[in-house]
Amino acid sequence: MSESAEERTPARPPIRRGPGGGGPFGGAMMPAEKSLNFGPSAKRLLGTLRPEQMWLWLVLALAVVSVTFSVLGPKLLGEGTNLIFSGVISKSLPSGATQAEVIAGLQAEGKTTEADMLSGMTLTPGLGIDFAALSNVLMWVLILYIFASVFSWLQAYVLNGVVQRTMFRLREDIEAKLNRLPLSYFDGKQRGELLSRVTNDVDNISQTMQQTLSQAVTSLLTVVGVLVMMLIISPLLATIALVTIPLTLIVTALIAKRSQKLFVAQWKHTGTLNGQIEETFTGHALVKVFGRQHEVEARFHEKNDELFNASFGAQFISGMIMPAMTFIGNLVYVAIAVVGGLQVASGALQLGDIQAFIQYSRQFTQPLAQLGSMANLLQSGVASAERVFELLDADEQSPDPEDPETPTELAGRLVFEDVSFSYSEDKPLIADLSLVAEPGQTVAIVGPTGAGKTTLVNLMMRFYEIDSGRITLDGVDVSRMTRDDLRGRMGMVLQDTWLFGGTIRDNIAYGRPDATEEQILAAARATYVDRFVHSLPDGYDTVLDDEGANVSAGEKQLLTIARAFLARPSVLILDEATSSVDTRTEVLVQKAMSALRADRTSFVIAHRLSTIRDADLILVMEAGRIVEQGNHAALLAAEGAYFNLYNAQFAAPVIDEV
Template sequence: MPMGRGNFGHGRMPVQKAKDFKGTLRRLMKYFRPHRFRLMVVVLTTILSTVFSIVSPDLMGKATTLLFKGVMARDLKFAPIVHILVVLAVLYVLSSAFSYVQQYVMAGVAQKTVYALRREANQKLARLPLKFFDARPNGEILSRFVNDFDNISNTLQQSLTQLIGSVITFVGVIVMMLTISPLMTLVVALTLPLSLLVTRMVAKRSQKNFKAQQKSLGQLNSHVEEMYTGHKIVKAFGHEERSIAKFEEINRQLYESGWRSQFVSGLIMPLMNFIGNLGYLFVSVIGGILVMRRAIQIGDIQAFIQYTRQFSQPLTQLSSIANIIQSTIASAERVFELLDEMEEVEEPLDAKVIDQPKGDVAFHDVKFGYRSDALLIEDMNIDVLSGQTVAIVGPTGAGKTTLVNLLMRFYEVNGGKITIDGRDIAHLKRDNLRSLFGMVLQDTWLFHGTIYENIAYGRADATEEDVVQAAKSAHADRFIRTLPDGYQTILNEEASNLSQGQKQLLTIARAILKDPAILILDEATSSVDTRTEVLIQNAMKELMKGRTSFVIAHRLSTIRDADLILVMDRGTVVEQGTHSALLERGGFYAELYNSQFAAGAVTNSVG
C-alpha cells in the first residue's frame, strides 16, 4: 500500500484553508472531465492493489496455522503451504503492478490537468489590464504560478490515490479483523479515541510553533535577500556588523521556534507507538487465551497483529491528507481568483486597424481616475499634429505617465475619447494600436537572451543589417563590439552584466529598429554620461523627424525645442505652449524652469 506524505513524525506546517471549500472543489473537479476514463482506471487499480495487500496477512496466517499444526502433529505437509506462498507471491506481484499502473496513469492526469490550468492562467494574464499588475506585488503573482501550481500538482499525483487507498484499507482491515475476532477488534477500536485525542492535543500545540517558525523563516529570507541585493550599500555605510547582528537575532528566533515545533510534533509518533503497543499487548493476551480455548487459530493472531499495525496507518494518512487537501483547495482558490479577475474591455467585433498611420493625436474632454469616485484628470483637451514633438512636464504625481498609459490604452478613460488620425482608440484593435508606438522608458527592460535578440525584439522581420544599423544610430554598436561575444553576448535575468547607461542604449536601439509612427520617451537619456547624452539626443532628433513624439521630461533644459509643451499639475494641463511663450507668461512652467536653473547654478558654484 502506498505510504502517505507528511507523516506526523515529521511535523506539519500550518494549513492554509480555503474560503469556499465545496465551491472550489467542484470547480476543480471540472478539469478532470476530459480524463474520466483514466480516473476510472486509477480508482480500479487502486482498489485492486489495496485489496490484494489486505488479503495477504490472512493468507500468511493460514500458512502459519498449517505449519504449526504440522509440527505439532509431526505430520508436516509442505504442498499446501507452498501453494499458499505461491498465491501470496502472486498477490504481492499483482498489488505492485496495479500500484505502478495507478501511479503512472495518475501522474499523466495530474500533469495534464495542471498544464491546462497553467495555460489558462497564463492566457488570462495577457488579457488583464495594467491596473491589476499595478495593484499587486510581482511576488504574489509568481507565487500563484510556482507554489500554488506545484501544490495542486503534487496533491493530484499522490494524495488523491492515497486517500482512496487509505479509505479502502481502513474499511478492509476492519472487515478482516471482524472475521477473525470481534472481541479483539473491539479492543483495538478502543485505542482509536485515545490516539485521536493525543494527536489533536499535540498537533494543536505544534501548530503555534510552526506558525512562529514560518514567520521567522520569512523574515530571515527577506533579510538575506535584502542584504545580498544591497551588499554594496551595506559595505559603503559600514553596516556589516549591524546586518550580522540582525541575522543572528532572527536566526536565533528561527532556531527556537523550529526546535520547539519539531520537538512537540515529534512526540506524536512515540505516543502513537505507545498506544499501539498497548493494543498489541491486549491483543496478544486475549488472542493467546482464545487460542488456548481453540476459539481461533494461532495463525489468526499473526494475521490480526498485522492488521492491527495497518489499522492506525490509514488514520494517520487520512489526517495528513486532509490537511494537504485543505491547503491544495486554498491554492486552487487563489488560482481561480486570478482566473476570475476583471479583464480588459473586450474589443468590438468591428474593431478597426490603421494601416498607414500619420500620427495625429487628440484628447477630447478626457476624464480619468484610478477610482471612479476620485478623478485624476478632468476635461482634458489636447491636439497634436503629425510630426510634432510634445513635451510633458510637471512635478511628481502630476499625471505625466498616466497620460501615456491612457494613450496606449493600458487604462480605459472614464469619459471623453482619445483619437489617432481621427479614429477613437477605443474602436481600434489593441495590437494594432500599440504597434503604432515605440517606447523608451527611464526604467530599462531587457530579457534573458542575447543582445541581438533584445534589439530585434522591436521588429520581428528585422535582418542582421537592420539590427546593427539601429545599434549604430543609438551609439551602442561600439560598446557591443568590445564585449567578448559581441552581439551574441548573453544578458542575465536582470541584465546586471551591463551598466545602466549601456542598457538604456540598447532600449533606444530597439525603439529605433521598430521605426514607429509615434514615439514615447520618458527621460530616455537620464542614465548616460554627458557626452553619450549629446550623441543620443542628436540620434533622437533624427529619429523624431516626421514622427509624433511625446517626451516626458524632468530636466526642462532638454525640451526647449519642443513644438508644444504640456505643463501638468494634479492631473490637469494647466499651461501649454512653446518654451519661450511659457517663459514669457511667467506662470507655473516659468517657476519650474527657474527653480531648476537656480538649483543648477548653485551646484555649479559649489563644484
C-alpha cells in the same frame, strides 16, 4: 518612471503592500491575508483534477487490484501458520488415532483447555508438517505480493502523470491570468511575494498532490479491504478494531483545526520573506552606499523569525497526529492480542487466524495513521492553494471589445477629449484634460513630480482605464481597439532600461521577432548601437545577463532605443530616456532619439528642459491639468509656469555657488 510613487500607485482596489514597498528600506509588513475555508479550498483543488477523470478511474482500478492482492496475503500466511502449528501439534499426538479420539481422551483426563484448542484445528495425529501444502501456500503468497507491487507501481506511474499534467495546466492558467491582470495589480503587490505564489506555492501544491492522492486512495481502500477480511475472520475482534476510526477522526480534527491557520501563516511569511530578499538583492548597491546593512539584516532576522515560528508551530502541531495515531493503534493491538489469545485457547479461532488478524490490525491502523499524518501535508498544500486561488480570482482588466475597431491609416494622431482619471475616488488626479497631438509632432510633457505626466502615458497605453472622456488614435477610440493592436502601434523607451538574458541581437529584435538581419543592423546603426557592439568580444552575439551588467547604462539605453526604432511604432513615448547617462553618451542618445522620432508622433517626458527645446508642442502639467501649452519660445515669452520651471532649473547651480 519620473513620477512619485503616490501618483503611480493606484488605490482602487485597496492596495496591500509587502515590506519595503517604497524602496529597499521603506514600507510596512503586508497585512494578514484573508484565508479561505479549508473545505472549499480543498474541494476546488481537487476540482483541478477534473480533466483527468479517465486516468483517475484507472488509478482507482489499479489501486483496487493492488490492495486486493495485498489484503489477501495475510490470510494465506495465516493458513501457512496453521499448517505449521497443526503439523507440530500432530507430531506429538499418537499415530493411528483420529482427531476426535484425541480430543475425547484429553477431555476424559480433564484437560479441557487443550481439548478446546484442538477442536478448533484441522490435523491428522502423528502426520507432522505437510511441506507440500506449505510450499503451495508460500508460492501463492509470493505471487500475490509480486502482483500487488506491480500494480502499485503502475498506479504511481499513472498518478504521477495526472499530477504533473494538472500542475502544467495550473501554471498555464497562472501565466494567462498574469497577462490579463491590470497594471494596478502589480503596482499593489510586492514582486518577490508574487513570485513566491507562482513558484513556491505551486511547487508545494504539486508535492502535496503527489504524496497525498496515491496514499489517500491506497489507505482508504486498504481500510475497507482489511475491515472485510477482519469481519470474515472474527466479527468480535473486528468490532474492537473499529474503535480506531472514531478516535482517529476526533484526534485528527482537533489537531488539524489548530494547525491550519499556522500553515496559512507559514506560506504568507514565506512570500513576505522572499519579497524582502528579492528587494534587497535588487537594491544591493544602494544598501551598501547608505550603509544600511545592519537595518536590512535586522529586518531579515525579524521576518525570518516570524517564518520560523509559524513553520515550527505548524509542523509541530500537525506532527502530533502520527504519534497519537500510533498510540491508538498500539492500544487496539494489545486488546486484539489479549482477546484473540483467549479465543484461540477456547478453540473459537486457530492460531493462524490470530496471526492474520494481528497483521490486519496493523494494516488497519497504519493507513488510518497515514491518513492522519497526511493532514499536515494536505493543510500545507491547501494553504498554498488558497494563495494561488486568490491570484487566479483577482479582478482582471476589462476584456477587449468583441467587435474591435482599428484605424484605417497609420498617421499617429492622438487626441484626449475631456479625460478624467484618478487612482482613488477621494484623490482626483487628472480632470477634464484635452489635447491634440498631430501626426509627426514631438510633444513634450513637463511639470513637477506628481503632476500626472507618466499617468498620461499610462492612459495612452491603456495600462489604466480612464474614468470619463475618451482617447482616440487616428480617429478610433482606443477603448474600441484591442490592447495588442493599440500597443503594437506604440513604442516606449523608459528611464529604467529593461534587457533580458539573451544576445544583443535578440534584445534589439524583441519588439519585432520577424525582423531580418539587415533591419536589425540598420536599427543598430541608426541609434549608434553599432559603434560599441564591435568592441564586444562576440559582437551582436554577445550574451547579456538579465541585468545587462556587461554593458554600461548608456549602452543599455541605446539598446532600448534601437529596439523601439526597429518596431517602427506610429506613436513613440520617451520617458526620461536620458536621465541616467553621462553627458557624452547623452549626445548619442539624443541623436538616436532624433532619428527615432522622425516621421512619427512622439511624446517626451522630461525634467531637463534643455532636452525638449525643439519640441513642436510643450505641455506644462500641474496637479493633473494642462496649465500651459506652446513651443519653447512662446512659453518663455508668456513668463508663466514653464518660465518659472525653466529659470528655477538653471538658477539652481547659481544659488548653490552663492
